[in-house]
Amino acid sequence: MDKLIITAALVGAEVTREDTPHLPVTPEEIAEQAAEACEAGASIAHIHVRDKEGRPSQSRELYRETIEAIQKRCGMIIQVSTGGAVGMTPEDRLQPVTLSPEMATLTTGTVNFGNGVFHNPPGEIRQFADSMQQHGVRPEFEIFDTGMISTAIALVKEGLVTGHLHFDFVMGMPGGIPADAKHLLLLVDQLPAGATWTVAGIGRNQLPMAALGVTLGGHVRVGLEDNLYYRKGELATNSQLVARVKRLAAELERPVATPDEARRILALPN
Amino acid sequence: MDKLIITAALVGAEVTREDTPHLPVTPEEIAEQAAEACEAGASIAHIHVRDKEGRPSQSRELYRETIEAIQKRCGMIIQVSTGGAVGMTPEDRLQPVTLSPEMATLTTGTVNFGNGVFHNPPGEIRQFADSMQQHGVRPEFEIFDTGMISTAIALVKEGLVTGHLHFDFVMGMPGGIPADAKHLLLLVDQLPAGATWTVAGIGRNQLPMAALGVTLGGHVRVGLEDNLYYRKGELATNSQLVARVKRLAAELERPVATPDEARRILALPN
Amino acid sequence: MDKLIITAALVGAEVTREDTPHLPVTPEEIAEQAAEACEAGASIAHIHVRDKEGRPSQSRELYRETIEAIQKRCGMIIQVSTGGAVGMTPEDRLQPVTLSPEMATLTTGTVNFGNGVFHNPPGEIRQFADSMQQHGVRPEFEIFDTGMISTAIALVKEGLVTGHLHFDFVMGMPGGIPADAKHLLLLVDQLPAGATWTVAGIGRNQLPMAALGVTLGGHVRVGLEDNLYYRKGELATNSQLVARVKRLAAELERPVATPDEARRILALPN
Amino acid sequence: MDKLIITAALVGAEVTREDTPHLPVTPEEIAEQAAEACEAGASIAHIHVRDKEGRPSQSRELYRETIEAIQKRCGMIIQVSTGGAVGMTPEDRLQPVTLSPEMATLTTGTVNFGNGVFHNPPGEIRQFADSMQQHGVRPEFEIFDTGMISTAIALVKEGLVTGHLHFDFVMGMPGGIPADAKHLLLLVDQLPAGATWTVAGIGRNQLPMAALGVTLGGHVRVGLEDNLYYRKGELATNSQLVARVKRLAAELERPVATPDEARRILALPN
Numbered sequence A, B, C, D: 001m002d003k004l005i006i007t008a009a010l011v012g013a014e015v016t017r018e019d020t021p022h023l024p025v026t027p028e029e030i031a032e033q034a035a036e037a038c039e040a041g042a043s044i045a046h047i048h049v050r051d052k053e054g055r056p057s058q059s060r061e062l063y064r065e066t067i068e069a070i071q072k073r074c075g076m077i078i079q080v081s082t083g084g085a086v087g088m089t090p091e092d093r094l095q096p097v098t099l100s101p102e103m104a105t106l107t108t109g110t111v112n113f114g115n116g117v118f119h120n121p122p123g124e125i126r127q128f129a130d131s132m133q134q135h136g137v138r139p140e141f142e143i144f145d146t147g148m149i150s151t152a153i154a155l156v157k158e159g160l161v162t163g164h165l166h167f168d169f170v171m172g173m174p175g176g177i178p179a180d181a182k183h184l185l186l187l188v189d190q191l192p193a194g195a196t197w198t199v200a201g202i203g204r205n206q207l208p209m210a211a212l213g214v215t216l217g218g219h220v221r222v223g224l225e226d227n228l229y230y231r232k233g234e235l236a237t238n239s240q241l242v243a244r245v246k247r248l249a250a251e252l253e254r255p256v257a258t259p260d261e262a263r264r265i266l267a268l269p270n
Ligand SMILES: [Mg+2]
Pocket: A109, A110, A111, A144, A145, A147, B109, B110, B111, B144, B145, B147
């Protein structure tokens, strides 16, 4: 079993400072928390950025600032989000990809998401994959339900994604696949040989899905984007959530990967 | 095991006369094929209507004509589609529901569908459920992936759907859940106690999924909406597809339900 | 999907003429019914023999007579049983293997069976595998529960079984694995790449498990050894049970294999 | 989710002092380690006894001594084994049941076990259940493969087992069900409503199966009977193995049950 890659989903596009005082919002705050998460055991920083008012943004400039601020502090793999927010065009959402970060998310389907729709029509998915290919960015497939895996595999067949395949299963989002072991095993079963996977449980599913990820040989994503609480009624910090997964993995005899070890597992250029 | 309910999905919104000469398009043609399908063993007519140019329509008047033409010929349960087509408003799509047919489809999520998006945001789903409740129409939940079941169950908890629950699993649509036994068993596993289910395999999945539906105690949907071929290279008629499922079920010692027997299984008013 | 191999389990060791008048008992009767089963679509004759009193026997001479009588009539693959009966030694049970038939059963574990125990301790399993290897007999692994697959694979690793691997899942025997789709899928999941499988449902499980075998790309065993009835209350003949599976497979567009086609699928010398 | 019941399988019938110096052998040693395990978080002591030479024994007197020595030290639930060893009669194996301990194991099938056979024919299973019923002993069903669950349920239908049902899944024993999440989920799926379950992974499966037991809402058995090592190359003590599961459960926000809490979960008389 490979060492465990922990992804820290530090900020997201939905959570607000009203939800939790621990949310990082500015490039400096995000970078500070990335460094703490790295210290705590994370090797990938999954990042979104926010504008001055704290609203979700896909600004190239804000991503650039944030990435530089992280890189000043630690050697984590940087994974930018292309999820964006309601009303954004594909070009808006693709801005951070043009910075050629090591990784970017690629959601391979459309799904209801909270009260809205996370809109990724077939044509735009291909536009996103193409942009990542052109900028030398490794996609992480964001899988919200079973049908998205087939679409990811279709991209590979179409030549729009090449190299090592890595999937992130986002489980327990209302509208998406339920977060439990049966659904997780089915997703894992569908993966092409050699692919790696991470599981991200939403809300109170974060902890049990992390345990399953560690136990079943997957990798784990935690952080305030997906879950606010350390335990019922007790708000968490990003680094606390990461540290707990590291301790859990240690008990289960699975050491965490450093950023460079994670690069080797994901076959990213070192 | 209950008797087998066969749903004939006669026309759909996508298939054209160019695809197959066997497609019924006018109200009379649809009614004629419904009657043939009933004769062949189907007890539910799942219908869409087309305008004069053969384009998908949700016209109340066309649905009314079609329903009357069917009812003149046979006693099938009539299930109208609320799927509609790109560019239609929820109100457009809901027109046939206002005719108070026995059943209507209710898709409880958004999913990529061919090259487009089948758009059912959370708010509209509730609008559709509410409309069906007001017009005394029994919804059939159209499930394209696992997350849609949780949403269906949420509607029940919210009081927007009451009474017997019936699900239709549409499997093998690009963008939706793959069509195989593992995925089917997982869907069945998630259903509330007492619920019934139908499986509709798309394209070449229609026949094997029908066999699984018969064997596993579910019900089966076939028809030109989902699949054009009787076998590789040989175009089918609706009644041929229905007749094959009936023969298959007979070999498996599972008789088909008459329309009134289907009403009892689905707890519809007789 | 390969053509369908139907195995006719004509006689077994437990059923009696009191249970059903259709049971073949003498070498001539068994051969006659084998030929009829072949005519009806079977390509493997799975045989046991009985002594003059109709009791189960592993007599080399009776097997020799039966095999010759079958070969006079048709070209079926002959698969002898090594199951034997209570009180027999391994050497007793192995007698028909010394005739070098094309196939023999190899049960890779011990399990309760009706009111007794079907006794196959680890050492004897290896003795059986070794004997088959020495006589050039292809084993069919008889799997009564999940643990027997691992043992079969262990034999391969130990070099005691070589070449193409074929498994028979016996499902629904009290004491053994239950007969349903979930358990079947789990068994199939465990098979080594390239292996083929047959499913044999016991009693009223025979028909639904046959349907699953046909649909899921496996092969099917039917016959009076496993099930006496054509339908509830109506005793079957071996050829009726075979003919029904052939018709079912035809409806599902899966033609049955001739004996020589079955030899190719199983990589048996022609 | 109920609090976690940890069972300490302290000694077993197979492990020797040559295998590990940490094995308790005498009644006093077993009791001492039971008390340590209780201190570390276990609420059930699963016990076997050994004779003066360290060989497995079912001596009523040795069980009596051991139980008294445990009860002097702590309030754990005592669960005696009825597994016995090769050559013992059912009456030999049932001796500790006649002491009316709170629980005893009841293996509901026969299975290869290492190089031998763990022999539990249908008639003896019923004899064991009957004896437990007469002595007011709660059986824990020991499940080594899927077929044993159906037999356990048959005992309930026959009235030989009444009250709350508790199962122990022994996974990863050569000859028995493999130790992985898929097989575990299938076992859990088969349980009657309201039943509770424990998982015991053999050898290096002990730790990952414990993690699954904690995560999926089951209970966990660990101890030297099933596994000698704390980690690769490092021999464990019973209390170390228990303490690790307790820490793991704490990280997963699942507190361990005290013996009295375990009694309530298992509906044992307090
Ligand atoms: Mg979806």
